[in-house]
Amino acid sequence: MKDKKWIVLGLVVFFGLLLFPLAWNMLVKAAPAPEVVLTKKAKAAKQCVMPKEYMTSEHMQLLDLWRHSVVRNAKREYVNPEGKKFDMSLSNTCLDCHSNKEQFCDRCHNYASVRPYCWDCHIDNPKGEE
């Protein structure tokens, strides 16, 4: 048992490293969630395709469903529970209102460190609004 002190030291270092992220999170405050900016058009519309909470948390699932439905099943019309019709198109419906990609999409995506590849193909701000 003459290596006792080394074993203890090793354990301390190991658990120190293991628990460091937890301690760090307790000590340091997380950066505040970014505020997204709505364009005038988006504000005027009052509600997006679905309620705000749903859109915040589920927009990726909604877009995935839209993509599948449009491309695979040729069904392009979305009628929301309020009975309002939408053309299921990222380029022509979503980005028409949300023409401010930097202030709307990117802010959250950067914060959450997600890099969706939507804009590799879809052109943001299709109507060239301010």
Add this chain to the structure above:
Amino acid sequence: MKSSRRRFMKLAGAAALGLGAQPVIKAVAPASEESPQPVIRKGSNALPAEQWAMVIDTRRFHSAKDLEPLIEACHKIHNVPHLTNKNHEIKWIWETHYHNAFPGNPNPYQSEEVEHRPFMVLCNHCENPPCVRACPTKATFKRESDGIVLMDFHRCIGCRFCMAACPYGSRSFNFRDPRPFIEETNPKFPTRMKGVVEKCNFCAERLAVGQKPACVEASNGAIVFGDLKDPHSEVRELLRENFTIRRKQNLGTEPSVYYIV
């Protein structure tokens, strides 16, 4: 535990009771499912068809110049890049020589006029598409609802098996980022990215809003588009009245693009 006839009967009885109780539970449970759900449907203007097909009247085209506006119309609305390097070229519709469009053993002493006509070629939207069988990710597929051989660019991994499988060379690969080579971008239609294959989509996005494909519209009636499975369609009428040929028909892919010669 020993199984016995008595035990089995007990279990069966309990199961039957459980099944019988299901509608009662459903009726009593809070009606949370009753809130209106979004509906996904076809637009009211969408053109319906079982299998879209195209009949090209080659008698109406005399030189490559006559095809230019058609190609231009297609490539413009679909953001097809213009790359001058032949190895990187992207094309949805293009003009080709008779011998390239219809290879094989041509008869000698054929009509020179026919041989020198420009032939417009594009994806044939085959009824039995070999590209679809080759695709490992189902990025390209034959759409059940209207028979269009379509691509889901999101899924394409750029393996190019489909290009090897297509006997018509209808598919192009984006070796480079296409965006800098698009002269005039149509913001309503997405571009593609580096590393995906692309081809003609029979203007699926236009059919969905009740418009005929762009090349058909630009052809002044030289190209007719319609449902192959509808015996009263304009396409079927033309096929009845004219002798038509299809590209490499002996391969069994059943192309949906017909040529009146």
